Amino acid sequence: MNDITIVLADDHPIVHEGLRVLIEAEPGLAIIGEANDGLEALRLTEKLQPNVLLADLAMSGLSGLEVTRQVTKRFPLIRVIVLSMHADEAYVLEALRNGASGYILKESSVMEVTKGIKEVVAGRRFLSFSLSQESIDAYIERAKTHTLDPYDTLTSREREVFQLTAECHTSAEIGRRLFISPRTVEIHRQNVMRKLGLRNQGELIRYAARRCLLP
Amino acid sequence: MSFRKITNSKLHIISISLLGVFIVGVADYVTPIEISLAIFYLLPISFVTWFAGRIEGVILSSVAAAIWLIGDFLLVERPLSYAAVPYWNAIMQDGVFVIIVLLLSRLKVALLHEKQSSRLKSDMLRQIGQLNLAVTSNFDLESVGKSLLDTIELFFPGWATSLMLVNEHSGSLEHFVSRNLEESKCTTELLNWYGTREIIKSKAAFVQNHHLDRRDDRLFARMGWISHLGLPLLTRGEVLGVLSIFTDEEHNFTDEEIAFFTTLAGQAVIGLQNARLFAEIRNGHQQLKELSRRLLDVQETDRCHIARELHDEVGQILTGLQMTLEMTGHSCDKEANITLAKAQSLVNDLIRHVRGLSLDLRPSLLDDLGLLPTLLWHMERYSSTTGVKVNFNHDGLEGKRFLPQVETAAYRIVQEALTNVARHAKVDCTLVHVWCMRDLLILKIQDTGAGFDPGTAIRAGRANGLTGMRERASLLGGELSIESISGTGTCIIAELPFDETSDKMTANERYNDSPGR
Numbered sequence: 001m002n003d004i005t006i007v008l009a010d011d012h013p014i015v016h017e018g019l020r021v022l023i024e025a026e027p028g029l030a031i032i033g034e035a036n037d038g039l040e041a042l043r044l045t046e047k048l049q050p051n052v053l054l055a056d057l058a059m060s061g062l063s064g065l066e067v068t069r070q071v072t073k074r075f076p077l078i079r080v081i082v083l084s085m086h087a088d089e090a091y092v093l094e095a096l097r098n099g100a101s102g103y104i105l106k107e108s109s110v111m112e113v114t115k116g117i118k119e120v121v122a123g124r125r126f127l128s129f130s131l132s133q134e135s136i137d138a139y140i141e142r143a144k145t146h147t148l149d150p151y152d153t154l155t156s157r158e159r160e161v162f163q164l165t166a167e168c169h170t171s172a173e174i175g176r177r178l179f180i181s182p183r184t185v186e187i188h189r190q191n192v193m194r195k196l197g198l199r200n201q202g203e204l205i206r207y208a209a210r211r212c213l214l215p
Numbered sequence: 216m217s218f219r220k221i222t223n224s225k226l227h228i229i230s231i232s233l234l235g236v237f238i239v240g241v242a243d244y245v246t247p248i249e250i251s252l253a254i255f256y257l258l259p260i261s262f263v264t265w266f267a268g269r270i271e272g273v274i275l276s277s278v279a280a281a282i283w284l285i286g287d288f289l290l291v292e293r294p295l296s297y298a299a300v301p302y303w304n305a306i307m308q309d310g311v312f313v314i315i316v317l318l319l320s321r322l323k324v325a326l327l328h329e330k331q332s333s334r335l336k337s338d339m340l341r342q343i344g345q346l347n348l349a350v351t352s353n354f355d356l357e358s359v360g361k362s363l364l365d366t367i368e369l370f371f372p373g374w375a376t377s378l379m380l381v382n383e384h385s386g387s388l389e390h391f392v393s394r395n396l397e398e399s400k401c402t403t404e405l406l407n408w409y410g411t412r413e414i415i416k417s418k419a420a421f422v423q424n425h426h427l428d429r430r431d432d433r434l435f436a437r438m439g440w441i442s443h444l445g446l447p448l449l450t451r452g453e454v455l456g457v458l459s460i461f462t463d464e465e466h467n468f469t470d471e472e473i474a475f476f477t478t479l480a481g482q483a484v485i486g487l488q489n490a491r492l493f494a495e496i497r498n499g500h501q502q503l504k505e506l507s508r509r510l511l512d513v514q515e516t517d518r519c520h521i522a523r524e525l526h527d528e529v530g531q532i533l534t535g536l537q538m539t540l541e542m543t544g545h546s547c548d549k550e551a552n553i554t555l556a557k558a559q560s561l562v563n564d565l566i567r568h569v570r571g572l573s574l575d576l577r578p579s580l581l582d583d584l585g586l587l588p589t590l591l592w593h594m595e596r597y598s599s600t601t602g603v604k605v606n607f608n609h610d611g612l613e614g615k616r617f618l619p620q621v622e623t624a625a626y627r628i629v630q631e632a633l634t635n636v637a638r639h640a641k642v643d644c645t646l647v648h649v650w651c652m653r654d655l656l657i658l659k660i661q662d663t664g665a666g667f668d669p670g671t672a673i674r675a676g677r678a679n680g681l682t683g684m685r686e687r688a689s690l691l692g693g694e695l696s697i698e699s700i701s702g703t704g705t706c707i708i709a710e711l712p713f714d715e716t717s718d719k720m721t722a723n724e725r726y727n728d729s730p731g732r
Contacts, residue, residue, distance in 0.1 A: 012527070014535030022542065058527060063583070085530055085570065090580055090588030106534045107566055110541050142591055148610035148650055153657045155696045155708050191710075195655065 003030040004121050007048060009041030009067070010056040010083065015106060019054070019083075019113065026114045038062025045071050045078060052117050057084035057091065065098050072099030079120040089139035092131055102126035151211065153195050161188040165201065166208035167215070228267045232275055235259030240282035248290045253283065253308060260312055261319055269320040276312030280305045339475050342366050346479060350486025354493035359486035360392040363458070366479060368394055373463045375440055377405055380448075380456035380487070388415070388457065396461070404434050405459055414445045414457050420477065421445040424467045435461060442466040444473065446480045448487070455484055508690045515577070515623055522576035529569050537562045578626075586622045587612045590629060590649065601637040604644045611651035621713045624687040625649075625658060628695070631680045632660035632707050640664025640705065656711040663704040669697045684709065 006023060008031050010016040016034070023029050033048045035041035038061040045053050045067075053071055057064040068080045081102035082095040092103045101120040104112055105128040112128055119126040127133070154162060157178070164174045171182040171189070178185070198204050208214050221227045236259050243252045256279040264272030284305040297303075349362040364376045377393035388411070390402045405411055414421045423443040435443070440461035448456040458480050537559060544555045573579070574596075580589040587609065594605040616622075629647060636645045642664035650657040673681055681697060688695035688709050699705040 012531040012535070015531050015538070018535050018538035018542075022538065025542075058579075058583075065583075085526065085534065085566075086579070088580060088588075088592050090584050090592055094584055094588075106531075107537065107563060110538065139591065142595075142607070143587060143613065145613050146608040146610055148608055148648055150650065150652060152648060153650055153659065153708065153710075156698055156706075157696075195652070195657070195710075197653070 003028055004052060004117060005030055005032045005048070005050040006052045006054060006117065007031075007033040007035065007041065007044050007050045008054050009035040009038070009044075009059065009064075010054075011037050011059045011061075012056070015056070022110050022113060023117075029114065029117060038064065038067050041067050042070060045075070049075065050078065051121055053078055053080045054113075054117075055080060055082055057082050057086065057095070065094055068095060068100045069098040081116055081120060081126070087128075087130065089131075089136050090143075092127065093136055093139060093143075096125075096136075103131065104128050105130060150196050154192060158188050158192050158195075161185055162192045162204070162208070163213065165189055165192075166205050166213060168205070222266045225267050225271070228263055229271060229275075232259035232263035232267075232271075233278065235262070236275060236279045236282060239279075240286055243283065244286045244289065256283070256308075256312065257315060260316060264316045264319045265323060269316060272316035272320065273313055276309055276316055279312060280309035283308055336471075339370070342369065343475075343478055343482060346482050347485075350482050351489065353486065354490050356487060356490040356494065357392065359483060359490050362486075363479060363483040364392055364394045367460065367476070371460075371462070375401075375461040375463075377402060377459045378456060378483075379406060379411070379459070381454060383491070391456065401434060401438060401440075410443060410445050411457055411459065414447045415454050418447050418449060418452070418454060420447070420473055422468050422473065424465070439463060442468065444468045444476060446473075446476055448480050448484045450484050450488060455487060458483070504690070507686055511687065511690065518577040519582070522573040522579065525569050525576070526573040526579060530566060530573070533562055533566045533569065537566070581622055581626055582619070585616045586625055586649075587615070589622075589626055590647075593626070593630060594633075594647070597633055597637070602643065603633075603637050605633070606644060606646045607649075608647075609649040609651075612649055615651055617656065617713045621656060621691060621711055624691055624693075625656060625709075625711060628658055628684045628687055628707075628709050629660060631684050632658075635680060636660070636662045636664065636705075639667065642704075654712055654714075656713055658709040658711070659706065661704065661706040666699045666701045666704050668701060669699050 006029060008016065008019055008023070010019060016036070020031060020034065023031055032050055033044040035044050038055075038059040040061070041053065041055055041059070042062060053067075055064040055067050059067070064082050064084070068082060071078055071080055079101040080099065081104055082100045083104055083106055084091055084095070085106050087105055095103050102116045102125065104116050104126070108128045108130065116126040116128075127136075160178055161174060164177065169177075171185040174185045175182040193199070193204065196204075196207060198207055205214075221231070236256060239252060239255045239259070242255070246252060260272055260275050260279060263275050284301055287301045287304070343366075346362055346366045350359050353359055353362070360378045360380075364378060367374065367376050373395070375393070375395040377396050378391045379388050380391045381387070382389050388406050390406060393402050396402055396405075410421050410423065421444070425442070440463065442462040442465055444460045446458045446460075447454050448458060458476070460476065540555055540559045540562065544552055544559075547555060578589050578592060580592055590607070590609075594607050598604055617625075629649075633645065633647070636642065640662045642662050645660065645662040645664075648657075648659040648661075650659075669681065684707070685695045688711060691711050691713075693709065693711040695707065695709040697705070697707050
């Protein structure tokens with residue numbers, strides 16, 4: 001069986017050196033290229049066509065996420081593993097969304113790196129042991145967009161102005177009732193229209209009627 | 216026909232007066248000679264003098280005297296001591312009438328003059344009042360100067376005026392605004408003119424009623440300016456500037472006019488000073504705002520730099536150290552292995568600690584992944600450390616990137632608001648909503664906790680966090696409203712305007728653009 005070919009990209013010399021020693025100590029793995037920044041990583045990967053690209057997330061020149069995105073898009077056969085110091089699900093998710101097959105924390109044990117390389121070459125996804133699919137799913141759930149009511153963005157003063165405007169009071173009248181100047185009323189009214197996406201008083205009244213805000 | 220209409224036409228007046236004189240003459244004739252009706256002739260004569268003029272009055276006087284003479288001849292039949300007596304009497308009569316006519320017309324002229332001058336005075340007063348209003352309601356230096364010259368032009372069209380001001384910094388006199396004087400080198404000439412120098416030296420008005428004919432004056436004379444009045448603009452004994460007025464024909468400046476112009480100049484001084492003070496305050500305010508923006512910027516940049524240094528440099532070295540330890544472990548005996556494992560766990564603690572420190576300073580997520588992941592991460596961490604559950608909802612935020620300063624401000628505002636909730640609200644649950652709509656990013660952080668009075672808190676200076684949030688919002692041109700009532704909770708709504716075009720920047724470009732890289 002042929003060795004698994006690897007391009008290693010990490011811009012930090014100590015970690016880079018550590019990883020190289022570690023991988024070379026493992027039989028069946030061969031480092032065929034080493035890059036010190038994102039752009040070099042991209043160039044080497046294109047030239048050498050390795051089985052696996054091990055890319056640091058935080059690289060100068062081009063971030064690991066961007067390298068991952070470009071490599072997986074252009075060379076679908078090359079597996080990318082992102083190495084990172086961030087255990088946050090947001091980073092993991094972002095890496096996976098950019099096409100990474102694996103996400104390995106730098107603090108995890110040496111074993112994980114070699115195991116991860118073999119796993120992704122076998123076509124499976126690999127995450128560091130301390131990361132779990134459940135927590136990523138939970139994150140996706142939390143990150144989901146909700147439909148929020150723009151009416152909730154109004155401050156209580158803006159609500160008062162909105163209500164009185166919808167009841168067809170003039171700025172001067174509203175100002176007298178709320179003890180503010182007509183100019184201030186006008187500013188509040190414009191703000192309300194802007195937030196609710198209304199263009200004129202007619203739309204404002206229709207909006208109020210639709211929402212049953214009129215007495 | 217109304218009285219006014221009659222008095223408007225000379226012909227009417229004269230005919231009516233003639234008729235009057237004739238009637239009096241007839242009456243004189245029919246009444247016994249002993250009764251003198253001479254005084255009644257004065258009625259039409261006064262009438263014609265007042266409304267038609269002096270000459271007409273004198274002529275009518277003569278006509279009346281003639282009629283009286285005719286009457287005398289017709290009535291008197293007895294022999295007279297002298298034949299000339301009736302003539303003499305008629306001339307006497309005429310003389311009295313003429314004297315009255317002259318006095319009356321003089322009186323009328325004096326009255327008219329008085330009326331005119333009082334009208335002029337009230338006009339001047341009104342103009343001073345208007346200038347006062349213009350000057351006090353306007354905080355713009357240039358419009359104050361223009362209103363002053365406009366007022367003068369209104370009264371004396373065709374005159375040339377120039378306002379020169381002393382430069383606050385250099386102390387030299389500079390041309391500010393002028394009327395009818397721009398067409399030549401006059402404005403620059405005026406600055407060095409001996410008259411102007413005299414005004415500054417004596418701090419008093421400089422009047423030149425006669426022709427400007429000194430050698431120095433020739434330029435002005437050539438341009439057609441004849442008399443001159445110069446006034447210093449004084450404030451607390453200091454010369455603020457000079458107002459110069461040139462007339463297009465020879466003019467004697469009266470004391471009244473000088474007093475009028477001095478009053479105008481006084482009004483202008485108030486306005487100019489207001490305008491200068493206002494400009495100073497505005498500049499100060501601007502500087503303060505700029506300073507506070509720079510302070511926030513520097514703070515953020517420093518935090519970002521230290522956070523990255525900790526995370527990337529220190530963190531990576533520690534990672535390297537840990538790898539080395541792990542590999543050493545493979546080739547050691549059992550006892551050394553236990554010690555190494557201990558060291559490894561210490562290094563792990565250190566890595567975690569450094570990372571925590573770095574994230575506290577500024578989460579790298581904010582630069583790498585944007586606002587939403589950062590907020591999600593922060594709330595997770597916040598809930599686990601404070602025990603306060605965050606009910607977080609967002610709309611229109613997913614996959615969206617804003618300008619770094621908008622993301623930073625939004626994150627810091629939410630962070631500060633949540634810290635306040637944990638510290639003061641005494642609740643176990645809080646609500647955070649974030650909207651991204653059109654060109655506004657709106658944050659709402661609400662709790663149903665203890666609440667406070669925002670006014671007193673900010674005034675008492677106990678709310679650095681609140682002012683900081685306000686500051687961040689207003690620096691982006693946004694707004695932040697704090698509504699809080701003791702006992703019912705707090706609601707903070709921040710509106711941050713953002714530029715849609717910034718979305719097009721990819722995450723990666725931003726990553727590399729971010730400070731500290």
